[in-house]
Amino acid sequence: xxxxxxxxxxxxxxxxxAVDRTIQRSIKGLDYVLGPMTEVGLxxxxxxxxxxxxxxxxxxxxxxxxxxxxxLLVMATTNRGYVFDLAxxxxxxxxxxxEGFDVFVLDxxxxxxxERNLDLDDYTFDFIPACIRRIAARTGEPDVSVIGYCMGGVxxxxxxxxxxxxxxxxxxxxxxxxxxxEFGLLRRxxxxxHFDVDRLVDTLGVVPxxxxxxxxxxxxPAQRTAGRIRVWDNMWNDAFVRSYRAFDRWTxxxxxxxxxxxxxxxxELMWANKLYTGELRVAGQQIDLANIKVPILHTIAEHDHIVxxxxxxxxxxxxxxxxxxxxxxKGGHVSLIAGPNAxxxxxxxxxxxxxxxxx
Amino acid sequence: MSKPEASNDPFDTLRRxxxxxxxxIDGVANQVMGTDGFSLAMNKTQNLGLRVQKGVRDAMASHxxxxxxxxxxxxxxxxxxxxAMEQRLARVEHLLEVTAKGAGNQGPRSGPPRTRKPPSxxxxxxx
Numbered sequence: 186x187x188x189x190x191x192x193x194x195x196x197x198x199x200x201x202x203a204v205d206r207t208i209q210r211s212i213k214g215l216d217y218v219l220g221p222m223t224e225v226g227l228x229x230x231x232x233x234x235x236x237x238x239x240x241x242x243x244x245x246x247x248x249x250x251x252x253x254x255x256x257l258l259v260m261a262t263t264n265r266g267y268v269f270d271l272a273x274x275x276x277x278x279x280x281x282x283x284e285g286f287d288v289f290v291l292d293x294x295x296x297x298x299x300e301r302n303l304d305l306d307d308y309t310f311d312f313i314p315a316c317i318r319r320i321a322a323r324t325g326e327p328d329v330s331v332i333g334y335c336m337g338g339v340x341x342x343x344x345x346x347x348x349x350x351x352x353x354x355x356x357x358x359x360x361x362x363x364x365x366x367e368f369g370l371l372r373r374x375x376x377x378x379h380f381d382v383d384r385l386v387d388t389l390g391v392v393p394x395x396x397x398x399x400x401x402x403x404x405x406p407a408q409r410t411a412g413r414i415r416v417w418d419n420m421w422n423d424a425f426v427r428s429y430r431a432f433d434r435w436t437x438x439x440x441x442x443x444x445x446x447x448x449x450x451x452x453e454l455m456w457a458n459k460l461y462t463g464e465l466r467v468a469g470q471q472i473d474l475a476n477i478k479v480p481i482l483h484t485i486a487e488h489d490h491i492v493x494x495x496x497x498x499x500x501x502x503x504x505x506x507x508x509x510x511x512x513x514x515k516g517g518h519v520s521l522i523a524g525p526n527a528x529x530x531x532x533x534x535x536x537x538x539x540x541x542x543x544x
Numbered sequence: 545m546s547k548p549e550a551s552n553d554p555f556d557t558l559r560r561x562x563x564x565x566x567x568x569i570d571g572v573a574n575q576v577m578g579t580d581g582f583s584l585a586m587n588k589t590q591n592l593g594l595r596v597q598k599g600v601r602d603a604m605a606s607h608x609x610x611x612x613x614x615x616x617x618x619x620x621x622x623x624x625x626x627x628a629m630e631q632r633l634a635r636v637e638h639l640l641e642v643t644a645k646g647a648g649n650q651g652p653r654s655g656p657p658r659t660r661k662p663p664s665x666x667x668x669x670x671x
Contacts, residue, residue, distance in 0.1 A: 203555070236634055237627060246656050253658040285660045298616075299623025315634065322641055326658065370578055379580075379587040388594045388601075390620070403577060407569035414562050418555060540662035 209421035217420065223430040226267035228279050230290075234319045237300050238443070240292040241316045242266075243323060247282035252543035254328045254354050255287040255320050259313065259337035262446070263397050265438050266292030269334075271431045271523050277532055284536045286543070287324060291316050291337075296443040301390035303443035305450070309343040310468040317352055328354035330539055334522060335360055335492060336450075339460065342500075345479065346472045355542045356481045357535055360492050360521055363474070363503060364461045365454045367496035370404055375455055382451045386444035398439045404490050432519060461499065474500075480508035482538045484531055486521040487513055510538065 234241035258278070260266035269290055270278040281288050291313065296303060317329050329352050333341030338361025345356050366372065374380065385392065402409065412429070419425040459465035463473040483500045486492075494513075501509045512534050516526045576582055605615040614622075 236630060248660070249656055250660040251656045251658055252660045252662075287655070287658070297623060297627075298620045299627050301620075302624075315638070318638065318641070324655075324658070370574060373578060373580075374583050374586065376583060379584045381587065381591055384591060384594050388598045404574075405570050406573045407566040411562055411566035415559075418559065537663070541664060544661060544665075 206421045210417065213420045213423075213426070214417065217416075217426060217430075223272075223427060223434055225272065225431055225434060226270045227273060228270045228276055228282070233289075233323060234316060236312075236315075238294050238296045238303065239312050239316070240266075240294060241319060242290045242292060243320075244278055244282055244288045244290070246287060247279070248285040251285050251287045252540060253326060254330050254539075254543040255289060255324045255326055256281060256330045256332060256539065256543075257316060257320060258288065258290045259331060259333040259341050260290065260292050261335035261337045262293055262308070262340070262442060263336060263439055265435065265440065266290050268435050268519065268523055271435070272427065275428060275431070275523055275528070277522060277527065280528075280532045281536060284540070286536070286539065289316070289320050293440055295394075295440050296391055298390055301386075301444040304445040305340075305343065305453075306468040308340050308446065309347060310470075313340060313344045314348065314351070321352060328352050330355035330357070330543060332357040332359065332535070333361060335362070335518070338362075339454070342460070342474060342477065343465070343467055343472050345477045346474055347467060347470050349476050349478065353479050355539060356477065356479050357539065358481065358483045358497075358500060359531075360484065360486050360489055360497055360518055361500060362492045362496040363500045364458065364496050364498075366458050366461070367493055368455065369493055371400065371491075372455060374400070374403075375451060377456050380451075382448050386448045390444050392442040392444060392447045394439050394441045397442065398437065401436075401439070401491060432523070436519070461503065463503075474503040475505040477504040478506055480542050481506045482510045482512065482535065484512045484514065484521065484535070486516050486518055488516060489518045489521070491518040508542075 229245040230242040231245075232240055233243045258266070258269050260269070270276040273279060278288050278290065313331075320329055321327060331341045331345070331353060333339070333356075338358035341356060341358065342361065342363075344351075345353055362368070375382070385396075412433070416426060416429045419429075453459045453465055457464070460472070460474070463471075463475065465472040481501070481504055483497070485494060485497050487494055489497070501511050512531070514521060514526050514530055516524055521527060521531060601616070605617065608615045
């Protein structure tokens with residue numbers, strides 16, 4: 186058969202696929218525009234503790250036998266915790282439950298105006314310990330493993346360094362910034378020579394969502410537009426659209442921040458870099474990462490544009506743990522916990538690492 | 545060396561263009577936004593907005609005071625009082641739990657047995 190004859194059906198298939206996808210784009214595009222918001226966080230759970238901005242969820246076990254040590258996931262204060270549980274099959278919580286863990290999630294609601302005075306002390310010396318006490322009461326287990334994501338990782342580190350004789354058995358940090366002087370653009374924009382954090386906090390009380398969201402979006406200004414074009418291109422692909430919508434919902438549903446917490450984060454972490462230098466003081470205690478002796482796993486995203494690789498890389502060299510591991514994955518800040526690489530590599534790695542240390 | 549496979553989709557060129565466009569725009573924008581001039585201008589604009597906001601809020605508070613109505617700050621102070629009560633309740637709740645636990649009145653919630661072994665101890669390989 187001549188090559189011209191071979192190419193003819195090929196061309197026919199390509200045209201047919203292109204026409205089919207164009208029709209699908211038009212039909213499904215309407216659904217996309219008019220349809221309801223993507224449902225997220227569907228894994229069954231109980232809210233076992235709520236207080237102001239804090240919510241503690243206990244997920245229903247999915248295994249007949251679970252590991253002795255329960256797991257607490259601590260969400261970053263800037264975003265909602267359902268990124269741990271985006272959709273069935275795209276949920277770290279669901280994965281851990283099926284692997285036999287008893288899973289709790291510490292999630293945040295938008296702080297109310299009267300919560301503007303919440304500070305790092307409240308998050309790390311009140312909220313996290315209170316949740317851990319409730320987990321102990323519910324499970325009857327004295328130990329707990331903590332997994333912290335981004336700023337949730339920072340809170341977990343401060344908790345761990347400030348409660349060295351506490352019930353923490355294992356610590357997993359996901360893309361957690363330690364050297365805040367490596368924050369690139371975010372640090373430049375908030376340089377103390379021109380960023381007046383006091384005026385911002387004193388005027389607004391609670392730092393609004395727009396301020397947080399705009400800061401993140403300005404790091405990749407073309408990302409949203411390009412993303413919309415890509416979702417149109419893939420409109421025929423239901424799985425792609427579902428995943429895009431869930432991620433899109435999550436990124437746009439950023440949370441405002443309590444003013445004092447934001448001020449301390451700026452002054453002590455971003456400007457003075459005290460978490461890195463070991464000079465941070467929280468609730469009257471010196472927070473030195475070298476005091477953390479529990480087994481620790483740190484997962485870093487190589488192409489993270491929010492927490493740069495160089496900002497999170499030094500964690501293991503600062504902690505005092507003898508049992509410490511690092512997992513560097515390709516991918517970005519969000520895909521690290523819920524993208525394809527998370528499903529294939531990160532979740533199994535975290536599950537295996539914890540399993541060996543959870544009996 | 546093998547020749548790259550011909551793409552099956554006529555939209556591939558458009559996709560490559562979008563990828564390039566996104567990288568280029570982000571690159572240029574990051575360069576511009578990475579300058580001191582940009583940070584200075586951005587923060588000056590923000591400070592101006594905050595000053596206006598504070599002015600409006602103060603004027604509104606004074607107006608509300610004149611007509612004997614609670615201002616936003618008054619409402620926040622009320623909220624803070626409720627929050628303080630909430631915190632006190634949390635402490636009482638914690639003390640009650642500790643006391644109940646000491647008296648052996650509160651056991652853990654029932655659930656699956658907490659006896660699971662890691663794959664290495666079950667004779668399997670970690671996945």
